[in-house]
Amino acid sequence: GLKYSLATGNWGDQKKAASAKAGVSQVLNRYTYASTLSHLRRTNTPVGRDGKLAKPRQLHNSHWGLVCPAETPEGQACGLVKNLSLMCYVSVGSDASPIIDFMTQRNMQLLEEYDQNQNPDATKVFVNGVWVGVHSNAQQLVTVVQELRRNGTLSYEMSLIRDIRDREFKIFTDAGRVMRPLFVVENDIRKPNRNHLIFTKEISNKLKQEQQETSTRQGWSQDEVESATYGWRG
Template sequence: VLNRYTYASTLSHLRRTNTPIGRDGKIAKPRQLHNTHWGLVCPAETPEGQACGLVKNLSLMCYVTVGTPGFPLIDFMRQRGMDLLEEYDPVINPRATKVFLNGTWVGVHRNAGHLADTLRSLRRKGLLSFEVTIIRDVRDREIRVFTDAGRVCRPLFVVDNRPESTNKGSLILDQTHLAKLAGDQDMLQNLEGVSEEE
């Protein structure tokens, strides 16, 4: 039953997560906060007693993605030089980077850094949904793009790191964003939702 005593208790109840193991167990590991929960799970809010650490709450700023279609991204990446998996010949380009969309290997790309930067800039401009997760794994030579529902993300401010920029090292945040925030409008265009892998 949804707790409606106060507005804060309602929000807390809606953000509750439950670990589905027995409450009477003495194992401490499931009750502890894992390092990957940083920014996603509140480290302090948990009940006392048998449910301590098994019932956790999402952080106030994190959210669960609702999902967006991923097929337009395949066409976009093909126009930007991605070879589909069926067309790829490993003899011609053995150092190509694998491209995954929602966990499915869809193709390979020769210039992974440029593709990842292009996708991130489109997300920052609002042309891609802010829920799209773009992960570039240099060591494994992979780009993983996620658009599916059910991922827990947290907001992240973007720092301008372009070498030619006069504002290098500064936040990409200005008075218009603050005015939108004060007006309770959507300012997620220049913020990014970041999953734990990104």
């Protein structure tokens, strides 16, 4: 049964071919390296190809930076078969318990201990869609968690969303989220480099210099390499 499904791409019982899913397994395109990458990053919208509906085929605002606006086939599949953007990737996911423990140490009240009458204006904290607790100083908590993510202590795949209007702080660490790289701009009023990129030419030169010095580090201990490393330690 499994061999038949892998060979034909019709996922389901051989006898019930009508109800089987088509195209689950495909032969990987190996014409060129670019066509292989394109095939591996292809997405499919489960909408009937025969319908003349224009709405599912059109670009949506949420596609910005995640889905390529140009790469789509002609004909019936136009706009339904899409491709991920060049620098876009899918999150692998990581364990959420360390961030919950960290926030608990940083004065986050767990949901079981929360009394709404005592602290009605507290910000709700959600981890992967689950309400885990509340925090009275959300601005400070968000800043600390952002710093930890930027210096590599927490996973770079972690998504942090603060909704000031609804008083919510959402953290996502699960797998299957479509992500893209972004430049960080300093928005602290007290900082002299406000409205400027945190990634400067000086940092770029340091990283370039470090890359050139990697060959001279043979025979160094792990501690020496870590202390001399300026960039990402992942």
